[in-house]
Amino acid sequence: MKPRATGEGIVFDVAVIGAGVVGCAVFREFALAGLGAVLIERGPDILGGASKANSALLHTGFDAVPGSLEAACVREGSARYRAIHHRLGLPLLETGAIVVAWSEADLAALPGIVARAHENGVMNVRQIDAGDVRAREPHLALDLRGGVLVPGEAVIDAWSAPLAYVLQGLAHGGAVLRNTDVTGGTRDADGWTLATGQGPLRARLVVNCAGLQGDIVEAIARPSPFSIRPRKGQFVVLDKTAHRLLRSIVLPVPNERTKGVVLARTAFGNLLVGPTAEEQQDRDNATIEEPALEALLEQGRRMVPELAAEPVTAAYAGLRPATQFKDYCIEALPDRRWITVGGIRSTGLTGALGIAAHLHRLYARHFGALPPAPEPIWTPVPNLAEELPRPWQQAGRDEIVCHCEMVTRAEILAALDGPLPAGDIGGLKRRTRCMMGRCQGFYCTRRVMELAGTRLPGLVSALPAGRG
Amino acid sequence: MRRRAIIVGGGPAGLTAARTLAEAGVPDVLVLERNPDAGGLPRFAGHPGWGMLDFHRIWTGPAYARRLVAAALAAGAAIRTGTSVVALRPGGVEIATQAGVERIDADIVLLATGIREASRAARLVSGTRPWGTVTTGAFQEMVYAGGMVPFRRPVVVGTELVSFSALLTARHAGIRPLAMIEAGPRITARRPADLITRLALGVPVRTGTRLLAIEGRDRVEAVRIAHAAGEERIACDGVILTGRFVPEAALVRASHLALDPGTGGPAIDSAWRCSDPAFFAAGNMLRGVEHSGAVALEGRAAARSVLDALAGKLPAAATARPVEAGGALRYVYPQRFLPDSEAPLRLFVRAAHAHRGVLRVLADGRPIREQRVNALPERRISLCLPADAVRGAAVLRVELA
Numbered sequence: 001m002k003p004r005a006t007g008e009g010i011v012f013d014v015a016v017i018g019a020g021v022v023g024c025a026v027f028r029e030f031a032l033a034g035l036g037a038v039l040i041e042r043g044p045d046i047l048g049g050a051s052k053a054n055s056a057l058l059h060t061g062f063d064a065v066p067g068s069l070e071a072a073c074v075r076e077g078s079a080r081y082r083a084i085h086h087r088l089g090l091p092l093l094e095t096g097a098i099v100v101a102w103s104e105a106d107l108a109a110l111p112g113i114v115a116r117a118h119e120n121g122v123m124n125v126r127q128i129d130a131g132d133v134r135a136r137e138p139h140l141a142l143d144l145r146g147g148v149l150v151p152g153e154a155v156i157d158a159w160s161a162p163l164a165y166v167l168q169g170l171a172h173g174g175a176v177l178r179n180t181d182v183t184g185g186t187r188d189a190d191g192w193t194l195a196t197g198q199g200p201l202r203a204r205l206v207v208n209c210a211g212l213q214g215d216i217v218e219a220i221a222r223p224s225p226f227s228i229r230p231r232k233g234q235f236v237v238l239d240k241t242a243h244r245l246l247r248s249i250v251l252p253v254p255n256e257r258t259k260g261v262v263l264a265r266t267a268f269g270n271l272l273v274g275p276t277a278e279e280q281q282d283r284d285n286a287t288i289e290e291p292a293l294e295a296l297l298e299q300g301r302r303m304v305p306e307l308a309a310e311p312v313t314a315a316y317a318g319l320r321p322a323t324q325f326k327d328y329c330i331e332a333l334p335d336r337r338w339i340t341v342g343g344i345r346s347t348g349l350t351g352a353l354g355i356a357a358h359l360h361r362l363y364a365r366h367f368g369a370l371p372p373a374p375e376p377i378w379t380p381v382p383n384l385a386e387e388l389p390r391p392w393q394q395a396g397r398d399e400i401v402c403h404c405e406m407v408t409r410a411e412i413l414a415a416l417d418g419p420l421p422a423g424d425i426g427g428l429k430r431r432t433r434c435m436m437g438r439c440q441g442f443y444c445t446r447r448v449m450e451l452a453g454t455r456l457p458g459l460v461s462a463l464p465a466g467r468g
Numbered sequence: 469m470r471r472r473a474i475i476v477g478g479g480p481a482g483l484t485a486a487r488t489l490a491e492a493g494v495p496d497v498l499v500l501e502r503n504p505d506a507g508g509l510p511r512f513a514g515h516p517g518w519g520m521l522d523f524h525r526i527w528t529g530p531a532y533a534r535r536l537v538a539a540a541l542a543a544g545a546a547i548r549t550g551t552s553v554v555a556l557r558p559g560g561v562e563i564a565t566q567a568g569v570e571r572i573d574a575d576i577v578l579l580a581t582g583i584r585e586a587s588r589a590a591r592l593v594s595g596t597r598p599w600g601t602v603t604t605g606a607f608q609e610m611v612y613a614g615g616m617v618p619f620r621r622p623v624v625v626g627t628e629l630v631s632f633s634a635l636l637t638a639r640h641a642g643i644r645p646l647a648m649i650e651a652g653p654r655i656t657a658r659r660p661a662d663l664i665t666r667l668a669l670g671v672p673v674r675t676g677t678r679l680l681a682i683e684g685r686d687r688v689e690a691v692r693i694a695h696a697a698g699e700e701r702i703a704c705d706g707v708i709l710t711g712r713f714v715p716e717a718a719l720v721r722a723s724h725l726a727l728d729p730g731t732g733g734p735a736i737d738s739a740w741r742c743s744d745p746a747f748f749a750a751g752n753m754l755r756g757v758e759h760s761g762a763v764a765l766e767g768r769a770a771a772r773s774v775l776d777a778l779a780g781k782l783p784a785a786a787t788a789r790p791v792e793a794g795g796a797l798r799y800v801y802p803q804r805f806l807p808d809s810e811a812p813l814r815l816f817v818r819a820a821h822a823h824r825g826v827l828r829v830l831a832d833g834r835p836i837r838e839q840r841v842n843a844l845p846e847r848r849i850s851l852c853l854p855a856d857a858v859r860g861a862a863v864l865r866v867e868l869a
Contacts, residue, residue: 237589241721285685290592309729311714314589316597392552395568400552403502404718406564424686425599438718440587445606446512446614453616458687459599460616464642 012038012175015194015203017182017217019046022344023209024162024169025352029360030207031174033370038203039166039174040196042181042213045423047162047430050211051348053235053286053318055262055272056158057249058082058092059350062117062125062150068327069358071120074347077354081156084353088164089380090157091267091388097153097249098133100303101145106253113148113253124151139245139304153249157267158349159430160381163420165352167379170419177201178423182210185220191337194220205367207339207359211321212283214342221338225331226323230283231345233275234292236300237314238307239438240386242271245304261299268405268433269386270313273300286317313438320345330358334366382411384433401451402444404437409451416455425459428452471574473774475499476553476561476719479508480760481751481767482580483536483547484522488771490543494778497545498572500563502552506540507533508582509605510760514612515636521761522768530612532760556723558744576746576774579734580767581719583752585630586712588682593709595681600688600706604634607708611641619706623691624648624671625679627655628711628846630757635669638708646704649677649693652822656711656846682707713757720753730799731755737788737804738813739777740770745785748774754801755816758848783808791815794867796823798845807861813853817866819843827868829853831861843868 014030016023019041027039043049058081061074085092101107110127117125126149133147134140166176177198184195191204210217218224243265252260264272273296293315301307323329323343328351331340339359344351364370383390391397391408398410415422415431422428425435434448435441441448453460472494475482478501489497505511510518513529520526523535540547548565555562560573585603593601600619602610610616620643624634627650638645648671650656655673680692680699690703715733726743728735733754740748750770751763758766776782788804798820805813817827822844829837829851836857841849851866858864 239718239721241718285596287595287681288592288597290594293592311732312590312592315592392564393569395566397564397566397568399504399550400502400564403552406552406554438587439584439716440589440603442584442587442603442605445602446609446616449610449616449618450614460610460614460618463611463615463617 009202011190012036012201012203014038014205014207015040015192015201016207016209018049018208018210018213019166019176019178020049020051020209020211020348021047021158021162021352022211022341022348022355024165025356026207026209026341026359027174028165028169029356030363031169031172032376033360033373035370037169037174038201039169039176040180040182040201041176041178043423044179045427046166046178046420047159048426050319050321051158051162052426052430053233053316054158054346054349055235055264055275056156056266056349057264058154058156059347060122060150060152061120062122063113063254064120065326066116066119069330070328070347070351073328073351073354073358075121075354076357077351078152080353080357081161081350085156087378087380088168089383090161090164091383091385093155093265093267093385093387095153095155095248095265097150097251098128098137099148099150099251099253100133100140101147101253102143103145105255107145109253109255110146110148117150122150122152125149137246137248137250139306140250141303141305150251155249155265155267156349157384160384161349162352163431164379164381166420167381168376171377171379176420182217182220187336205337205339207341209341211344212319214321218340218342221333221336226325226329226342228283229322229324230280230319231322232278232280232286232317232319234288234296234317235272235274235315236293236296236312237266237316238271238273238310239313240269242307242310243269245306246271250303261296263300263303267385268436271310273297275318283319286319288315288317311438314436314440328355330355332362332366337367382414401447402434402437404439404443405433407432407434412448412451416452422456425452425456428456471496471498471572472778473497473576473578474561474572474574475578475580477501477508477580477582477751477753478506478537478547478549479580479582479751480510480536480764481582481770482578483507483540484764484767485578485580485750485771485774486545486547487540487543488768489774490540490545492775494775495544499540499545499547500551500553500561501547501549504549506537506547506549508760512605512609512612513633513637514608514640515633517633518760521759522764536764553719556719556725556747558724559746576748576777578770578774579720579742579747579749579753580751581716581753583713583757584716585709586714588709590714591709591712593679593682595683596685598682598684598687598689600684601682602706602708604630604708604710607634608637611637617641617643619643619688621646621704622706622708623702623704624708624710626650626710626712627657627673627675628757629657629759631710632657634708634710635671639669645671645708646702647671648673649679650675651678652676656844711757713752715753715756717753728799728801728803730793731801735803736801737785738802738806738809739773739782740802741773741785755799755818789862789864791864791866793817794865796820796825796843796868797866800866805858805864807859810855812855813858815851815853815866817849817851817868818847819845819868821845823868825869827866830865830867831858832863841868
């Protein structure tokens with residue numbers, strides 16, 4: 001089942017288009033199942049689209065639409081992450097969440113939230129009174145009215161997880177092609193010949209995990225049944241000292257007027273406020289906007305007044321590949337030797353491993369049984385989470401390059417090397433945390449460029465001769 | 469081993485303090501510096517302009533940094549580079565070195581961790597987030613220490629003294645800034661700098677001009693700016709965000725020491741003592757930027773206070789009384805004063821915004837000083853009050869009306 005050479009080159013069993021978190025998990029799934037898998041990404045690195053900017057939460061699915069595919073994938077994805085995270089060196093901050101009611105209307109909505117959670121099989125969700133919320137979160141504003149406790153919601157590292165999935169897929173013989181845009185394809189009895197910027201690529205099965213480009217890629221196989229309607233979310237990251245102000249993830253009560261914002265700790269020891277939810281046409285550019293960031297900060301301070309004293313560390317925006325449908329659009333097209341994975345809006349990080357398991361079953365049903373896989377090779381990624389040991393704490397550590405995030409030279413060099421080296425500066429930052437801390441590169445940019453400048457071309461050029 | 473004094477940060481304030489302590493005979497002064505070299509931010513400003521106040525010479529930043537290091541070492545202080553202080557604890561600090569994480573105990577810890585410029589994120593600048601937006605500090609370090617340039621035709625945001633340092637650095641690197649923009653109605657730095665720009669560097673300075681957004685996908689492609697006449701797009705390949713210095717006070721924020729939200733640095737009394745009197749602080753971490761010469765002199769003054777503390781000659785910290793800022797003031801420091809001191813009391817204030825008015829000092833509600841000022845938010849105003857004027861007072865209040 002390994003890729004075999006043909007007259008025209010390699011024929012892969014499965015080509016996964018799109019190296020967002022879903023594509024990474026699907027690639028891992030098929031590679032671990034023993035198929036010859038290739039992951040194709042148009043950007044210079046994985047996670048360049050929707051997956052580069054999210055809230056990094058591992059959801060329980062307590063608030064999903066009961067019976068939906070999303071609910072099932074989130075539930076299974078969460079369970080699978082919990083089962084394997086330690087094998088891959090991935091963090092899991094068991095923070096739990098509280099859906100906090102700030103008004104009479106919010107309060108009235110809480111029983112419905114609990115009922116839906118139970119319908120979704122998340123049975124440990126329960127309503128708690130205002131005193132209980134305050135006892136758990138003493139820094140919340142005093143006008144809170146009550147809450148719903150969701151013990152299983154957790155915080156993870158949204159970038160290391162998909163990286164670990166890909167590395168494990170690579171260890172199982174998979175291949176990753178970056179800077180490779182899929183522009184079209186033709187199908188014959190054996191499968192697909194995909195037209196890419198790097199030349200034709202043969203695969204017996206294509207899985208469309210193209211996220212924000214999902215409907216465009218889908219058009220290679222058929223008129224897309226869904227259309228992507230990018231939804232922008234902006235976030236503000238507050239200083240690490242804000243981390244002590246909350247233990248749980250604070251979730252809003254969704255209502256008709258506003259989605260409300262989430263307050264959550266991050267695996268890296270910061271506090272996150274966001275997202276906004278803004279429809280836009282542009283699939284590629286997610287701008288941050290000062291008024292929206294100010295509004296997020298204001299909302300954060302309304303919930304936790306002490307946030308007023310906390311400096312802003314970072315601000316970012318991401319696009320979610322929403323469609324006209326609420327649920328995921330996942331479908332196997334056996335005649336076309338194609339699997340569609342579209343419209344994975346905001347639960348993709350949690351759902352990814354569940355979606356991958358779902359696809360494994362779809363494959364077995366439509367494209368042939370998969371033999372039982374041998375015990376996987378585990379490829380742990382370097383830890384970036386604050387709560388777990390980091391290299392800077394170890395005796396014999398290398399020079400610290402980024403002082404805000406305590407990133408050593410060895411970590412940066414490692415991220416520029418290995419089976420999936422950082423493909424751009426964003427990839428390097430996501431792999432190491434360098435330049436991601438409170439100074440945002442004031443202290444470390446030069447040193448990072450000295451280490452990475454030649455590996456990541458186009459960032460800096462040499463000073464003109466005679467000016468050194 | 470318990471030391472007499474450790475100093476956190478090997479820049480102008482910390483090194484000058486170390487030299488002062490060592491020259492006075494403190495035998496085991498230790499400077500902890502996280503970088504591979506001590507010297508602080510001047511290390512990366514390769515043009516002349518350093519040393520006037522403290523060495524009465526004019527050197528380049530790197531030359532000045534070397535002098536600071538040499539003077540501290542010659543006096544007998546030890547400097548441990550590559551040593552990150554990761555936590556301040558009562559009685560000492562925690563450090564991370566190549567030997568792992570350990571604790572150092574000391575009678576006195578002097579904090580001198582300096583400043584950094586506000587990042588693009590902290591300024592909440594709108595737009596995309598492509599490569600090519602840097603602070604002056606990062607830019608100068610790339611040019612002077614790294615021999616590299618990140619862009620050719622940037623736009624410079626801000627007109628503080630450091631902004632002109634950025635222009636000099638750009639000229640050195642053969643970089644031609646397209647414009648220097650300033651949101652305020654006038655240049656922030658004092659006038660000669662204005663002249664430098666127009667006469668020597670040929671960079672158009674545009675006051676009353678705000679940065680609206682940064683554009684570009686992988687690299688900066690343009691900025692959008694706004695001025696009285698409307699909006700404008702300038703195609704460029706980089707943005708240098710200059711100034712808006714903030715104290716590098718992360719260690720303080722995470723520690724048991726009190727932080728002043730006005731200055732963003734540790735709150736001190738008039739003897740440079742933090743809320744834990746075994747901790748002292750000096751230099752730019754107290755309040756954002758002053759020139760390194762002034763910072764060095766602060767390091768010396770704080771070190772003299774440390775010497776008094778080691779000799780048991782400093783008035784008890786518990787006798788200190790609050791100094792409050794009011795009206796249009798953003799802050800006052802020191803935030804506490806010693807009402808029984810024999811020395812004159814020097815206070816420093818800054819306005820929250822440009823304000824022409826009366827600056828008044830009240831002791832227990834009674835005016836003891838009144839002066840007309842034309843205050844700008846970037847300019848520090850210093851007040852020297854005779855010891856008699858504040859003796860016995862329970863609270864001082866400085867207000868700008």
